Amino acid sequence: MPELPEVETIVRGLREKILNKKIIKIDVNYSKTIDTHSAEDFRSILLNSQIIDITRRAKYIVFHILNSYSLILHLRMTGKVLIKTKNDIATKHDHITFHLENGTQIFYNDTRKFGRFYLTKDKEKILGKLGPEPLGNSFIYAEFSKKLASTQRKIKAVLLDQSFIAGLGNIYTDEALWEARIHPEQPANNISQSKQKALFEAIKNVLIKGIENRGTSLGDGQGNYASSGNNRGNNQNTLNVFAKTGKPCPNCENIIQKIVVTQRGTHFCPMCQKLKK
């Protein structure tokens, strides 16, 4: 579910609520959620320690632990980190609970159970293969352009490839390609210089807007995005093409189409985003 703006919103919320409190108990109800350790080892490493900082890398949440470990979490499709108080009780999809000394409980909730925790002293082992952070200093146009020229893959597949650029998912990719007026199936090495530049800027624009709106919450089911305070985002109200199948393009009024690209539902305007020969 969550892409860069959603994870950023979650991290900002968590930072205010759980730092520097001792972890006094950990319940593990679904141990496959922990990728690197047994539930027993996971508990013994984290118990009586504390989270001293929380940062984000791409779609990963990095909890910096006082004992020099990093607890890295990827939410995949439906993972949520929910901050609750003393008397809240874990329910069906709450797979791990961290109890803090002040009574705060951190629930890891995940309907589809795809999310994973990685506990490691070497962050690079988990994060090392990621491409540049699109809102960071390492996202440089000359390098972006050079890398686009190096592959014939469909541009949508390239943008979803976390080793090419880290943090985009299905929603923000469709939005960025619409803003740059590029067809999602356009080969990456056949995009004009001006459209490459437009795409470079569009990626940053859609992510910044997503963060400003505190993420995109689609629908109202269990698996939809919510922040650590269980609040919905507002970015769904500003989308131009994603989930707008059959509606008029905000730019040209033509009907937004939906196709499948790289196994993902893909929304675009056939007038604004033409495939170039």
Added chain:
DNA sequence: CCATATGTTACTCG
């Protein structure tokens, strides 16, 4: 029953 879902990875085929 079928298709689809904000993600990632392993595997096959050409």
Added chain:
DNA sequence: ACGAGTAACATATG
């Protein structure tokens, strides 16, 4: 080597 396609993970929803 490269890129496309498929399946898998597990659950909910229309």
